[in-house]
Amino acid sequence: MTDLLYLRDAYLHSFEATVLALDEARIALDRTAFYPTGGGQPHDTGELRWDGGSARVTGVQKKNDVVWHTLEGVAPAVDTAVAGTIDWDRRHQLMRTHSAMHIVCGVVLNEWNTLVTGNNMEPLAGRIDLDFDPLPDGFADTLQAAVNAAIATDHPIEVAFLSRAVALADDALIRTKVNLIPESVSEIRVVDIVGLDKQADGGTHVRSTGEIGRFEITKIESKGKANKRVRFTVA
Ligand SMILES: [Zn+2]
Numbered sequence: 001m002t003d004l005l006y007l008r009d010a011y012l013h014s015f016e017a018t019v020l021a022l023d024e025a026r027i028a029l030d031r032t033a034f035y036p037t038g039g040g041q042p043h044d045t046g047e048l049r050w051d052g053g054s055a056r057v058t059g060v061q062k063k064n065d066v067v068w069h070t071l072e073g074v075a076p077a078v079d080t081a082v083a084g085t086i087d088w089d090r091r092h093q094l095m096r097t098h099s100a101m102h103i104v105c106g107v108v109l110n111e112w113n114t115l116v117t118g119n120n121m122e123p124l125a126g127r128i129d130l131d132f133d134p135l136p137d138g139f140a141d142t143l144q145a146a147v148n149a150a151i152a153t154d155h156p157i158e159v160a161f162l163s164r165a166v167a168l169a170d171d172a173l174i175r176t177k178v179n180l181i182p183e184s185v186s187e188i189r190v191v192d193i194v195g196l197d198k199q200a201d202g203g204t205h206v207r208s209t210g211e212i213g214r215f216e217i218t219k220i221e222s223k224g225k226a227n228k229r230v231r232f233t234v235a
Contacts, residue, residue, distance in 0.1 A: 001065035003031035007189060008159070010095055010204035013088040019080045026059075026068045027075050033086055034069060036062035040119040040126075041098050041203045046086035050076045057084070091204065093123035093234075096212045099157060099193070099205045100147065100234050101126050103215070106197025107146045109175060112136060117227065124234045125218075133226040140217045143230070147215040150196055154210035158192045172198040 002020070005012055017029040027048075034057060037043040043060035048071065059070030076082060098121060105116045108130060118129035132139075162170075167178050167188040176199040181188060191201040193209060206212060212234055219231040 002029055002062075002067040004067070005031055005033045006035050006204055007202065009033075010159075010206075013091065014083065014085045016081065016083050019076050019078050019082060020066070022075055022078055023068065025072075025075060026070050028066045028068050029082065029084070032060075032067045032069070033084060034060045034067065035086075035091070035094075035204055036060040036067050038062065039201060039203050040101070040121055041094055042122060044086045044091050044094075046084060048076070048082045048084050050080050050082045057086075090123050092206075094121065095204050095206045096234050097121045097124055097126050098203045099209060100151075100212050100215050100232065101128060102191065102193055102197045102199065102201070102205070103147050103150045103209060103212075104128055104143065104230070104232070105176075105199065106193060107143060107150065109197070111142065111146065115176070126232055126234075128230045128232070129223065130228045130230060131226050132228045135220070135228055140220055140230075144215060144217045150193075151209045151212050151215060154208050155196050156194045156208050157205050158194060159205070160190045160192065162188050162190055164188060167200065170198070173200065176200070 012033045015033045017031045019027050020030050021028040034044045046057045048055055055071040055073040057069045058072050061068050108114050114131055116128050117131050120127050164186050167173050178200045188200050192198045214235050216233050218233055221229045223229045
């Protein structure tokens with residue numbers, strides 16, 4: 001299995017690892033800071049170097065407990081020691097975007113008692129699907145102001161690993177349906193925007209909301225009954 005370094009330290013952007021397995025242009029590593037696509041957050045890109053070679057990492061996927069890195073060019077052999085570097089500017093933009101997304105979740109839940117039903121993001125832009133029909137009056141202005149106020153307040157963002165029993169006993173987590181996580185998952189990673197939003201999450205986040213920048217709603221679309229899609233940017 002792969003040790004998922006990004007779960008404990010989102011700011012780690014270079015690391016050393018060993019090749020575990022090879023599958024055509026993809027390699028599995030024993031540890032990685034590369035985030036694999038998941039939870040609405042796209043995978044990292046970057047570079048791997050080893051004695052006598054290097055390759056760009058153009059895709060990252062997690063299958064069961066193993067992270068596979070798609071390489072451009074010739075892959076190193078099994079057991080090769082590699083040094084990885086992720087494209088930090090892009091990743092940090094994704095962290096800002098992902099944390100902004102969680103602020104939206106918190107605001108929507110606190111203000112309107114509504115859950116986010118879907119999301120997707122790219123660096124500095126995202127979309128969120130909400131179960132509203134119709135949208136409340138003044139929704140966009142209220143949401144944008146509340147998110148920017150939360151950014152200005154600079155809430156700390158903390159990551160914790162909780163036992164399933166502790167997570168299920170937390171009212172804030174139950175609101176976000178943590179009980180729907182499969183019972184086979186015994187340890188639950190929780191991302192807590194202190195005082196605003198707490199949810200089970202595997203993504204990478206900034207240390208505090210002040211790092212996000214300015215949040216702007218660019219478009220709201222209706223995607224059928226009880227589904228409103230909010231598009232936003234971070235600058
Ligand atoms: Zn998330």
